[in-house]
Amino acid sequence: MRNRIAMRILIIGGGASGSTAAQFARKTDRKAEVILVSNENYPFYSRCGLPYALSGRVPSFEGLVEYSQSWFRQFKIDVHLGTEASSLDTVNRTVKLRSLADGKEENVPYDALILATGATPWMPPMEGAYVQPGKLREGVHFLRTIPDGKAIAAMLKKGAKAVVVGAGLIGMETAEALTEMGIDVSIVDILPDMLLASLDEDMAAAAREIVAKRNIPMFFRSKAVKVTGDAAAKGVVIENSETKEQQELPCDIAVISTGNRANIALAVAAGCELGVTKHIRVNARCETSVPGIFAVGDCTEYVDFVTGAPVPVGMGTVATRQGRTAGINAAGGRSEMPRGILGTRVTEAFGMKMAAVGPGEAQLKKAGIEPLVGKFSGSTLPSYFPGGEALMVKVLAHPESGKLLGAQIVGTARVHQRINAFAAAIMAGMGLEDFARLETAYAPPIAPTLDPITLACDVALMRLRRK
């Protein structure tokens, strides 16, 4: 290790968690050397924003950059783009960096290492998706990076057809973006409904009913088994899981949004313990099992706030907060994440808006909790006020204590911010009884006197009292 006075914090990965870690390391120790390495060619940009750059709502892909090179320079953070960490030595605390442009290698010592290596899109077993290992067939795309987005954008021409495989948050947002660009989109998912990683079945069905009004062809319980075509994709063959019937959906573009696999090679090489979800296990300080090595973001797992079960992080919300925590701790400060992940998640697509927090019914049951359920369908406005829109609220509470454990909201307006009240309540251990009596925002053009969020708790409370 060369002679130096200031500590050196090395961050591998330039996404939300890594870049936030760099920022907070710098804020915590103004003298530290902070080095950030990214295998991409853009500094920190919003991955979640990619569908919106595709649709043009964000005017350019470059517009997604959140911290520019000059921003990093201003904060005296040394950024190496187009660079990968190829190996590391935890005894001597060095990482070997390799330039992807010219292959040049360099051993860089560190005092603290933050792994923010993210995740790579997962390709389901689908014949013909690749023309050779690692090379996707023309027209087959992921949407994980700016180059991915630009490649899809280059395919958008009038009359083009697209198939989006995966009806999760990103899949739905991508399908909407393509539709907004005038592309005929079909949506395919192996599960029985959309958004089932985010919503319970009943709430997912409510979300689907709203989307269905836009006449988007949707194929559920359907596995994408094959990409047809020669040089370029011509269609996606899907197979119904029940009937085993196959059909080909003709397309010029197939976007695969079936989730990600954590990038854990470096962590494994370092000897960092993995969790049951095969992500890097970290504690509330974002420390791995190896001294001096922190991990943050999509490559990590943490525990669910309510059930305590290990869950992949996988959300920008948590990644950013982990970045802050790891950055502060790596620089010698003191920061802790809450005791678990609330899992606040929101999206909107095709006029449907959804928001959820906490585990769903299935996750609770898996954790041995048979939740009390309260559901209420109401309006965003008082009944006499024109323009109110339907809002469906579901709450999940502990069957004995009545503590709020989860909430899901689906509607067409004023959905998203309502979930934050539940997030605060769950974090604070608030019970149904208190939440049902919460003084919520009320004014005629704004919300009803008794808000659907409190009335759903009333419904659950009646069940609690009947027990």
Place this chain on the structure above:
Amino acid sequence: MRNRIAMRILIIGGGASGSTAAQFARKTDRKAEVILVSNENYPFYSRCGLPYALSGRVPSFEGLVEYSQSWFRQFKIDVHLGTEASSLDTVNRTVKLRSLADGKEENVPYDALILATGATPWMPPMEGAYVQPGKLREGVHFLRTIPDGKAIAAMLKKGAKAVVVGAGLIGMETAEALTEMGIDVSIVDILPDMLLASLDEDMAAAAREIVAKRNIPMFFRSKAVKVTGDAAAKGVVIENSETKEQQELPCDIAVISTGNRANIALAVAAGCELGVTKHIRVNARCETSVPGIFAVGDCTEYVDFVTGAPVPVGMGTVATRQGRTAGINAAGGRSEMPRGILGTRVTEAFGMKMAAVGPGEAQLKKAGIEPLVGKFSGSTLPSYFPGGEALMVKVLAHPESGKLLGAQIVGTARVHQRINAFAAAIMAGMGLEDFARLETAYAPPIAPTLDPITLACDVALMRLRRK
């Protein structure tokens, strides 16, 4: 008392609290006689909706009726409109009712009495407002009842001018409604800014700056001292509190929105204890000091959740919840209000949206708490996403424990539902540290990764740690 088996619950007042009480009394005891008496000629309607019926956003004043006569019939609630309670006998438990139409009187026995007598608009000492005691000069109006609203509506003609005296919630909403109807409106308030009963000075100034963009003439620190004109009002003379300079604002309509005085005569006659605010004092069960008599709504005071100080109820939100509690308790059930009033309050006018909960700085200081303050000005959306609007958030926390005590938000969009997260946090006793780490709703078209509501807590937290 005549011979009867079912208990009789008598409710005086047909507004939000009284009607809700009737509803929940019925739900609690299906056999009880529930009688509701109102001195108005409309069954329960939304007073808060009056400005919106004036502007036509709610198509008619009759459209504000929330529980119609047939609704009451369906619930077997005996409604007497146009009827006042002129006196009562708490020993024999009877109330004397008098028909306002024909003066007929009747003694009605009760087992439980719920006073929901509301409040009457307060007229500041303003020369010429009345042509004779109790009779307002033509063109001078309150906006408390449907007849008030209809009387104003009848005055609306092209080129008409109006002065709204009082820049509180109702005053601002009324001024907006009149402006929407094409009336030239000036706003006058004796205080240095608008909405000072709802917001701290700094946040009120932010609200005013937004409204000011609409070029509405506003006169603060200005007392309305005189109504000019003969048969009909021709203008309002205002006097600057500092310079004592007077000027006349010409107008055809003057709407007085300077607050209300509780209707407590019946409660005083019954021997119910009043509180320091000269409203009826009630406990968490909405019981007055007299056995068998409950009180709810604008005629009552309760305590502030945070400071414990007595405060007039004065909000539909709380009135409705008190109605539920009193109705259940009067019918032999069991219900309690939370230990105090959170005071969640929201409005929008002239493009300005505000939301607040909990006491402001002045109320906290009066209660001996020098609050930690955190303020953050951010955007409703991530910086890269077009269409984000400015949002200013202020949090007030306990200087030692860091517990959240109050919050205020001002902006032009997505303001209102954000306050509910603070309301839940305050009710649950959540501290800055937890709230700052709250996983809030995040998606590019919805909200930034780190929401201004959590960042305001971060600012306060830094101050807490510096102590």
